[in-house]
Amino acid sequence: GIQVEQSPPDLILQEGANSTLRCNFSDSVNNLQWFHQNPWGQLINLFYIPSGTKQNGRLSATTVATERYSLLYISSSQTTDSGVYFCAVEPGTYKYIFGTGTRLKVLA
Amino acid sequence: GAGVSQSPSNKVTEKGKDVELRCDPISGHTALYWYRQSLGQGLEFLIYFQGNSAPDKSGLPSDRFSAERTGGSVSTLTIQRTQQEDSAVYLCASTPGIRYEQYFGPGTRLTVT
Numbered sequence: 248g249i250q251v252e253q254s255p256p257d258l259i260l261q262e263g264a265n266s267t268l269r270c271n272f273s274d275s276v277n278n279l280q281w282f283h284q285n286p287w288g289q290l291i292n293l294f295y296i297p298s299g300t301k302q303n304g305r306l307s308a309t310t311v312a313t314e315r316y317s318l319l320y321i322s323s324s325q326t327t328d329s330g331v332y333f334c335a336v337e338p339g340t341y342k343y344i345f346g347t348g349t350r351l352k353v354l355a
Numbered sequence: 356g357a358g359v360s361q362s363p364s365n366k367v368t369e370k371g372k373d374v375e376l377r378c379d380p381i382s383g384h385t386a387l388y389w390y391r392q393s394l395g396q397g398l399e400f401l402i403y404f405q406g407n408s409a410p411d412k413s414g415l416p417s418d419r420f421s422a423e424r425t426g427g428s429v430s431t432l433t434i435q436r437t438q439q440e441d442s443a444v445y446l447c448a449s450t451p452g453i454r455y456e457q458y459f460g461p462g463t464r465l466t467v468t
Contacts (some may be wrong), residue, residue, distance in 0.1 A: 278454055288444060288462055295456035333397060341453050342411060343388070345398040 249274040249338045253346040260324050260353050268319040268349045270334035278337035279310050281319050284348075285330045293319070293332075324353045357381065359460035361447050367466045368437055376432045376463045380449030387430050388448045388457065389422060398446065404430065405453055437467045 250273040260266055281293040294301050294308040301308055310317040331350050335343040360379045368374050380387050389401040400414040404424045424430040434441055444464050448457040
């Protein structure tokens with residue numbers, strides 16, 4: 248089955264820093280989503296981005312489906328950005344496969 | 356509008372007992388997913404319902420796990436003869452249809468003692 252790898256696995260930032268999270272997948276996909284899981288466990292939609300680029304405030308994402316990767320950019324990070332970031336891909340089976348996540352900690 | 360709700364939020368049960376977990380999707384959403392998240396891990400797909408079609412049960416880990424969706428809305432995940440390895444957070448998500456973004460509920464934390 249399709250493999251989904253996220254990097255880096257862990258990231259510590261000082262408040263105000265920028266970062267790039269990466270999601271690589273091993274086969275073609277029909278859909279891709281980015282989520283933020285906050286410290287209370289709630290999964291929050293960030294982007295639904297099977298291809299192209301989207302921006303929402305300090306966050307933006309780019310998916311290059313032909314090269315099988317997606318990037319999530321966080322600018323001017325805040326302590327509330329802490330948590331785990333997951334990408335999830337749907338390879339044409341209507342089932343989403345989740346990556347292992349990037350655990351982000353933003354220090355004040 | 357109301358989001359996806361799940362109940363109970365926490366469940367502690369003894370090994371060997373049966374448990375039922377409930378998911379109320381967003382009104383009008385036709386697709387519903389169940390996932391399991393073990394401590395510190397990613398999400399593992401369990402089962403998927405779309406409208407009146409037969410569910411995709413390919414992720415259920417054993418025949419002790421079953422799920423149903425009544426009237427195309429509320430879903431119940433049942434785990435029979437629970438084992439300690441079933442301890443996890445069980446998450447439900449719904450979407451307006453296939454290939455739309457998923458919206459997650461808060462999860463049910465299951466602890467089997």
